[in-house]
Amino acid sequence: xIPFVSKTMNRKFAASVLVGILSFxxxxxxxxxxxxxxxxxxxxxxxxxxxxxxxxxxRRYTIREGERQHFAQYFESYFPEAFxxxxxxxxxxxxxxxxxxxxxxxxxxxxxxxxAKISANFYYGPLWREHAITMNKxxxxxxxxxLLRPLRPERGVTIxxxxxxxxxxxxxxxxxxxxxxxxxxxxxxxxxxxxxxTLAGYRNAGVREAxxxxxxxxQNNFPQLPIRTDGPYLVWLGIASDDKxxxxxxxxxxxxxxxxxxxxxxxxxxxxIVILDPAKRSRLRWMAEAPK
Numbered sequence: 001x002i003p004f005v006s007k008t009m010n011r012k013f014a015a016s017v018l019v020g021i022l023s024f025x026x027x028x029x030x031x032x033x034x035x036x037x038x039x040x041x042x043x044x045x046x047x048x049x050x051x052x053x054x055x056x057x058x059r060r061y062t063i064r065e066g067e068r069q070h071f072a073q074y075f076e077s078y079f080p081e082a083f084x085x086x087x088x089x090x091x092x093x094x095x096x097x098x099x100x101x102x103x104x105x106x107x108x109x110x111x112x113x114x115x116a117k118i119s120a121n122f123y124y125g126p127l128w129r130e131h132a133i134t135m136n137k138x139x140x141x142x143x144x145x146x147l148l149r150p151l152r153p154e155r156g157v158t159i160x161x162x163x164x165x166x167x168x169x170x171x172x173x174x175x176x177x178x179x180x181x182x183x184x185x186x187x188x189x190x191x192x193x194x195x196x197x198t199l200a201g202y203r204n205a206g207v208r209e210a211x212x213x214x215x216x217x218x219q220n221n222f223p224q225l226p227i228r229t230d231g232p233y234l235v236w237l238g239i240a241s242d243d244k245x246x247x248x249x250x251x252x253x254x255x256x257x258x259x260x261x262x263x264x265x266x267x268x269x270x271x272x273i274v275i276l277d278p279a280k281r282s283r284l285r286w287m288a289e290a291p292k
Contacts (some may be wrong), residue, residue, distance in 0.1 A: 043161045043287065050159045053108035054140060055115050056148040056213055057227075058178070058235055060096070060274075061103045062141040068095060068103055071138045074131065075105075078279040080162070082127050083107065086118045086283040091157055093286025094176055094276035096108035101140070104178075104276055106284065107155060116221040123224065143226040146180075146233055148213035151192055157211035157237065160283045174239055174286025175246050177207065179254065181234040181261070182268040188214050188232055191266040195234075198257040202238055205249030210284060241286045246275070 063071045072093070078089040089108045096102030109115040122128055150156035163172050183191050192212070203209055215231035240246045258271045278285045 006195045010260045013270060045162050047159055050084075052081075052110055053089065053091075053156060053159070054149055055109040055112055055216060056091075056150075056157055056211075057107040057109075058134040058146040058148055058213070059105050059107060059142070061105075061139055062101050062144075062146040062209075063103050064138055064140055068101065071103055071135070072279045074135060074138075075103075076279060078121050078127060078131055080281065080283075082122065086121055087114060088118045088122075089159065090283070091159065092176065092276075092282045093279050094282060094284075095279060097275040099279055104274065106157065108159075108259060112218050112221055119222040123204055127200060145227045145229070146235065147216045147218065147220070147226070147227045148233070148235060149216040150200070151188075151212045151214050151234070155209075155212035157213065158209075158239075158284065160285065160287060161287070162283055171280030172225075172282040172285035174209070174241055174278060176276040176278060176284055177238040177240065177246070177250060178238075178274040178276060179236045179238075180274065181236075182272075183234055184234045184266055185232065187266045188234060191264065192234060194264050194266060195236075195261055198253070198261060199236060201234075201253050201257070202250055205253060207238040207240045207250045210239050212236050237284075239286050240286065244270075 059069075059100075059275050072095070075093060083090050087110065091106040091108050093103070093105035096104055109118060181191065181195070192214075198214070199209065215234045218231075220227050238250070240250060254271075254273055261267065262270050
């Protein structure tokens, strides 16, 4: 039997469908426009070959007290180019602002097969063997790792050129924001639609989207490096030019929207916001030529 639907309900349903379609078109237009401007900028031409990363690790380390700056110096000196040569990429690495022991970095692979092969080549290779003792002594914990994928192809993590030591003598600038949503089972698509108005507000406030990533449901094929299994999660990444933009644009919106999004009933916990200061050589940073 087909249930009775009133004309009022039909109008409401049609309106909700129209809103959904318009939201999707707005997001698609925005991300496509961003991609076009990125591709046409001089800086982005050098990284056109660094694309199609479908496996993203969001790695949050706990470093021994007083050693975080030393850890970052070792990391930047030895590892970014090594991963790139192997076919992976250190997308960005940061100091957690509200956690003096927190060092976060994002690593990208083209596929799960690549993740296994590249991880084996690196961690059983000569570079890591030379520096493993030093690095491991500085780390308290390295198991807080989310295995992620792009929500949709156009919402993958932004790949920016490496920091230029000549034209960027002060290193990476800006502030990176990660908002982590613990989503209820089978609710990723519904929540991502519900969150779109909030995320559009962040972008309109001048915080550039740098990725919308969700839990990748795949078996850990390099078990030497643990990953979290308490998902699903959605991680939104954004970049602000400075603290003023963060405080006047992002923070007020995030405070209001966190309550509203939690009230949808689609989350297992309140959203977590992690403020990340880019280390000197972090690719993910504020760039003047990047799209707004």
